[in-house]
Amino acid sequence: MVRITVTAAAGPYPVLIGRNTIDALGKEMDAARLGKRRILVSSERVWDFHGARFRTIGADKTPILIEDGERYKNLNTVARILDALVKAQADRSTVIVAVGGGVIGDMVGFSAATYLRGLPVVHVPTTLLAQVDSAIGGKTGVNHPLGKNLIGAFHAPSLVIADPIVLETLPRREFRAGLYEVIKYGVISDPALLDRMRESITAIFNRDGDAVAPLVSASCRIKAQVVSADERESGARRTLNFGHTVGHALEAVTKYKQFRHGEAIGYGMLAALAIGVARVITPKSLYQEVESLITQLGPLPPVADISAKEVFAAIVRDKKVVNGTLHFIAASDRGKTVELTDVNEKEIKAALKKIGLRA
Ligand code: NAD
Ligand code: GLY
Numbered sequence: 001m002v003r004i005t006v007t008a009a010a011g012p013y014p015v016l017i018g019r020n021t022i023d024a025l026g027k028e029m030d031a032a033r034l035g036k037r038r039i040l041v042s043s044e045r046v047w048d049f050h051g052a053r054f055r056t057i058g059a060d061k062t063p064i065l066i067e068d069g070e071r072y073k074n075l076n077t078v079a080r081i082l083d084a085l086v087k088a089q090a091d092r093s094t095v096i097v098a099v100g101g102g103v104i105g106d107m108v109g110f111s112a113a114t115y116l117r118g119l120p121v122v123h124v125p126t127t128l129l130a131q132v133d134s135a136i137g138g139k140t141g142v143n144h145p146l147g148k149n150l151i152g153a154f155h156a157p158s159l160v161i162a163d164p165i166v167l168e169t170l171p172r173r174e175f176r177a178g179l180y181e182v183i184k185y186g187v188i189s190d191p192a193l194l195d196r197m198r199e200s201i202t203a204i205f206n207r208d209g210d211a212v213a214p215l216v217s218a219s220c221r222i223k224a225q226v227v228s229a230d231e232r233e234s235g236a237r238r239t240l241n242f243g244h245t246v247g248h249a250l251e252a253v254t255k256y257k258q259f260r261h262g263e264a265i266g267y268g269m270l271a272a273l274a275i276g277v278a279r280v281i282t283p284k285s286l287y288q289e290v291e292s293l294i295t296q297l298g299p300l301p302p303v304a305d306i307s308a309k310e311v312f313a314a315i316v317r318d319k320k321v322v323n324g325t326l327h328f329i330a331a332s333d334r335g336k337t338v339e340l341t342d343v344n345e346k347e348i349k350a351a352l353k354k355i356g357l358r359a
Contacts, residue, residue, distance in 0.1 A: 002217045008138060008156035015136055015160040022124060022163040026057035034046035034158055035095025035118060039088060041081060041108045042099040046126050046287035049169045059097065068103045068294035070256035073143050081111040087318050091359040095120045101127035103133035107244060109140030113155030114357060120158040127170055128178025129262050132219035135225035148248040164213055176297050177262025177279055182215050183293055184269060185222045188242045191334035193218055200215045201296055239337045241320060242329040247315035258301055266300050267355055274351040275343060276330040286334055310353035312345060331357060
């Protein structure tokens with residue numbers, strides 16, 4: 001089992017990665033004195049597959065089950081979670097355990113942040129994307145029809161358990177979506193990850209534990225290091241937004257129906273690399289390397305029917321615009337980033353067209 005400690009303002013918390021770590025959840029929670037009462041929140045789908053593994057953690061018998069998928073990541077679903085917590089008479093001695101992908105994690109985290117002004121939350125991420133990214137770092141929230149993750153709160157978890165066994169039931173498309181976020185870590189911080197992915201692509205697709213586990217732990221280490229240094233995203237954490245400026249806008253203009261989050265980030269990374277190449281700050285070879293890796297993973301959903309003009313409008317509404325300035329992360333080399341604050345409309349639209357959007 002790999003144990004990584006994340007530093008947060010509310011106190012450090014462990015991320016445990018390894019096969020059968022879910023079986024240690026109850027013991028780990030006991031050791032951390034987490035909750036006299038434990039309430040699990042998950043989705044029907046995830047619970048059908050994996051619910052039986054949570055019987056021994058001493059939680060309420062009936063979990064709260066909600067819809068997941070990006071289109072349900074909104075205040076209505078959060079209201080359903082809060083209603084269920086009120087009905088269950090959850091109190092300040094209660095710990096909420098989120099079992100699911102990033103959508104469940106973000107919504108349950110936000111509910112935990114707001115119910116009784118904040119209850120502890122434990123994340124058990126069940127998608128590759130959630131294991132390598134969303135379960136760590138304390139960002140929680142929901143989408144607004146006009147923009148991605150516009151409503152939310154920082155609420156660090158008390159414990160994160162990433163068990164690769166649950167990934168065996170993950171649909172192939174969802175698994176691939178998580179791999180794009182792994183590519184992100186390769187580009188922004190650890191080029192060896194890119195090499196590893198290219199060299200063991202077949203084993204990764206076969207979900208061979210020896211191939212997948214190192215990707216998860218390497219990604220978690222990077223995420224943990226970055227959010228420990230900059231929990232509230234005033235500096236280093238912005239590098240994690242590589243590919244997200246365009247990615248979030250693509251999700252919003254397609255009403256969260258056309259792309260898996262990771263797929264949108266796949267396009268977003270290509271657009272960011274294209275902007276860097278056009279400015280001669282990103283090596284062309286890096287664009288080609290990432291493009292080829294993305295192609296190897298399989299086709300991204302088509303974008304030819306999406307308007308660059310609309311995507312640009314969504315970018316301007318994004319929360320990465322601070323005080324009228326867009327903070328845009330570009331790659332200056334393999335494993336290195338640079339923050340640009342003067343990326344203009346013309347450059348963004350040119351990059352969107354390069355990756356296949358219409359004017
Ligand atoms: P998701 O949560 O929608 O899950 C994708 C699908 O996989 C769902 O249909 C779900 O039911 C299913 N699923 C989950 N686990 C399964 C399993 N083990 N077996 C079978 N099916 C399973 O999507 P996601 O990609 O996990 O998360 C995307 C979300 O994460 C986005 O909303 C994104 O904004 C958010 N995110 C948040 C952060 C953060 O720091 N908070 C970081 C990255 C992404
Ligand atoms: N996924 C971006 C972040 O956690 O900051």
